[in-house]
Amino acid sequence: MKLIKKVDALKFRSGKINEIKEDVVSDNPITLVINGKRVSTFSAIKDSLKEFSIGYLLGENIIKSLEEIEDIDIDENIINIKLINDYKIEDKQLCSDAAGGLREKVKSADNIESNLKISSEELVKNMELLTSKAKIWKLTGGTHVAALVYNNKIxxxxxxxxxxxxxxxxxAGALEEVDFNQSYIIYSGRMPADMVIKLNRVGIPIIASNAAPAYSGYLVVKESNMTMIGFLRGENFNVYGNYERIAFN
Structure with a gap:
């Protein structure tokens, strides 16, 4: 499956028009089925779908550990997940994924206790690494990129x-048995409540982005003792929430 497609386009620059072939990211409708019940359909790249399934289940409070998963079968654009316990969507009133339409039902977040501390130098370095390693984004400009950082690994x-x-x-971190409490997320998107709560549910204490926070995300950070870094661009950034987790060089 090619992740990038060539399409026809007209390029208009400095008053001149040229016919070109343009690289665009190849997205697909991916349907998630849990215990025979359709949960949602997402627009996604057909890559790392097993990792996506596990991350979704953990981040949406559907499971607490990998032991609750009996099987994951990926058939073209359908991900069939078999959980050991029965899954009833009406029992999951705290789903945070915006695409699922249940974001308004998010009520609270757990308090996160973590002694993780990272330096401003590390944050800047890893944002630069995020940009340099984003192969599809560099070719198409059509993706978000996210990284889980732990034990000097990414x-x-x-x-x-x-x-x-x-x-x-x-x-992917769950499959690697990462201690989420000693890790952080750095990525290229906004930080509203639905994103922050996703991290909160797996115990990740820090989220960093080159984009802006939203007030809803800020409220979750303050409530749950998390740390949010926004506008991470060059050597500059803002810190919201628990400031003590950042060592300023």
Missing amino acids: ILREDVSRHVAVDKVIG
Whole structure:
């Protein structure tokens, strides 16, 4: 499956028109089915779909551990997940994914206790790394990129959806048995409540982005003892929430 497609386009520059072939990201409708019940359909890249499935289940409070998953079968654009326990969508009143339409039902977030501390130098370096490693974004400009950073290691994924990109790195981290409490997310999207709560549910204490926070995300950060870094551009950034987790060089 090619992740990038060539399309015909007209390029208008400095008053001149040229016919060109343009690279665009290849997104697809991906349907998630849990215990035979359709949950939602997402626009996503057909890459790292197992990791996406696991990250979605954890971040949406559907499971607490990998042991609750009996099987994940990916058939073209359909992901069939079999959970050990029965899954009833009406029982999951705290789903945060905006695409699922249940964002308004998010009520609260758990308090996160973590002794993780990162330096301003590390934040700047990893944002630069995020940009340099975003292969599809550099070719098309059509993806978000997310990374899970832990123990001087980094897991990076891209997708057209910021939620799916983050789900993918959470899922990959779960498969690697990462201690989420000693990790952080750095990515290229806004930070409203639905994104912050996704991280909160797996115990990740820090989220950093080159984009802006939203007030709803800020409220979750303050309520749950998390740390949010916004406008991470060059050597500049803002810190919201628990400031003590950042060591300023």
